[in-house]
Amino acid sequence: MHKYVLRRVMLLVPVLLGVTFVVFSIMALTPGDPGTLILGQNASEEAIRQINEQLGHNDPFLVKYFRYVKNAVRGDFGSSYRTQKPVFQEIFVRFPTTLKLAIGATLLAAVIGIPIGIISAVKQYSLLDMVTTVTAIFLASVPQFWLGLMLILFFALRMRLLPAIGVDTYKGYIMPMFTLSLPVAASILRLTRTAMLEVIRQDYIRTARAKGAKELTIILRHALKNALLPIITIVGLNFGYLLGGTVLVEAIFGIPGVGTLTITSIRMKDMPQTTASIIFLSATYCTILLAMDILYAYVDPRLRARFAK
């Protein structure tokens, strides 16, 4: 088992190197040079050329890439063109906000999705099941940024219950979290329903019923426990997805997280900052996927038995 975990963790290294290469290559396609971006359009050609020379902008692509990786291994991902500060300084300041948002939204989605999914499965084809299924499909189709705008319109502008932008108080997190979590809750709900439906038809459920176990015990202990694996997976996958998905929601609600940082630096053509932000978000995403895989191996007795050999 430990060997499996170690192997998976080791595999993360080449993946992250690859991610760095892809992101770096995409960014290299972007027109513009650091000199002009740092000094502005009105700076003298000489000064611009000097900065470009200093930052090694005119070196061949591979030379630039290997220099980047070499520095990155030492923890130096360059400095922002805009603020001249090390790029990770800004990322670390903003990451807690993004993380809070993603964790909150994932928990909220699980709290909404799993119970309703279970009820929907237990009462299959009832009115409630139909209503939730249709609502879930609709929520999965609504664009998050529109949902966000509609929430702002009703709860902030019309009813004045919540702040429209910013996360200065806990109230500021409510709308962004709902915006992020509703589509995810919908997908968790649908998966929980399917997983439960499959389990409910198994023989051991019939046996539990036959021996006179209470319905609630049957559902929670016998059925849910067995349906939990795919549910855990989708919750984990969505957590990773939400880290990327916060980009839009942060932009709508004016939240100072890594997402807005990425968008702002893209707009400003602040290449070191953009590259580092995307690499950082991707690395976090990969780590979560890995953690899910390992958790899965621990939770599933079948997998555990296979790796124990």
Place this chain on the structure above:
Amino acid sequence: MSQLQRETRVADGSLSLVQAKHRKQSRIKQVWKRIRKNRPALVGLAILCIFLFFTVFAHLIADYDTMAIRHDTAHRLEPPSRQHIFGTDEFGRDIFARTIHGGRVSLSVGLISTFVAVLLGGVVGLAAGYYGGRFDGIVMRIIDVLMGIPVILVAISIAAALGPGVTNLLIAITIAQIPRFVIITRSMILTTVGQEYVEAARAYGSRDAHILFRHVLPNAMGQIVVQATMNVSSMILATAALSFLGMGVQPPAPEWGSMLSDGREFMRYSMHVVLYPGLAISFASLALNMLGDGLRDALDPRQG
């Protein structure tokens, strides 16, 4: 080849051809029969047809230049009325006209990007799944890397690197979803390749191309179509999202996402400017999801 063998082969070949044709027809018929019974799928198909009708004939329903582009400051931010059924925006342009013309961009980017991604991703996934071995190993390592970056970030960074515009948006969105289809096709092929009929075909001495196109692909195609249908919906959302962030279609051209981002300033007193483009995105995406769900059920062999 002996006379007997040749005869068997001809007889077998012609028989299987007739059978295959018959089977193909009856399978499509069967799927259609099941979809007809599936109400949500039918509703999805109907909504999709309505969208297609309005976007295809958008230029006949509302003139692009005079209604969707030209400013009319005398009629700014008018609520829905008989003349402007969705109202007008901050420049007095008809929102209905902009929504149906905008649909052209969203729907065509969604459809074209998915089609190209299915094709490119499909070829790679097919080759990787069918041949396996080292090639598969290399492809999967590359895919591992590409899947390590959240799709929306891939699309955003490519769009940012290429600059604004519909073509660049299309390229960004297509590239971002190729890895997904490599994985989907590969896993479909892997399940099919293990089947006995493929082994039989191989033992029979069929060529790779024959096995792939006759036996493997037709059986894997159903699931790929389902995934592609659902994917068009996600790509419509992604197109709108990128335009919302200012990376896609540029003004004054209409697009659902950019209409939302332009309208958000005015939504407090004129809700219609953000309501209708948002509903258009939601319903287009909803229709595709419902149809995809129905297709999946219809193609499920477990269904009687």
